[in-house]
Amino acid sequence: MVLMWDYDINKLKKTERGRILILERLINYGPTEKREKIKLSLVKKYWSQLDLYEPQRHMLELLIWGKCFSSHKSRNTFSIK
Numbered sequence: 001m002v003l004m005w006d007y008d009i010n011k012l013k014k015t016e017r018g019r020i021l022i023l024e025r026l027i028n029y030g031p032t033e034k035r036e037k038i039k040l041s042l043v044k045k046y047w048s049q050l051d052l053y054e055p056q057r058h059m060l061e062l063l064i065w066g067k068c069f070s071s072h073k074s075r076n077t078f079s080i081k
Contacts, residue, residue: 009022
């Protein structure tokens, strides 16, 4: 069971957008229970609609397709000389 403090989980499960939101939360923040798993088929199905954090997106791209499709942004905002 996914615990979402700011949404009624039962209402979310009834709509496709709600199921996508649940999947996004599972990927971005991790499962809430030890045995809870993220279904690969759902990730592939909704890939273009998922709003994921950049590190999670890159990791899944590497795991699923073996390469990164999205651009990498440099996190270095300054340099020490």
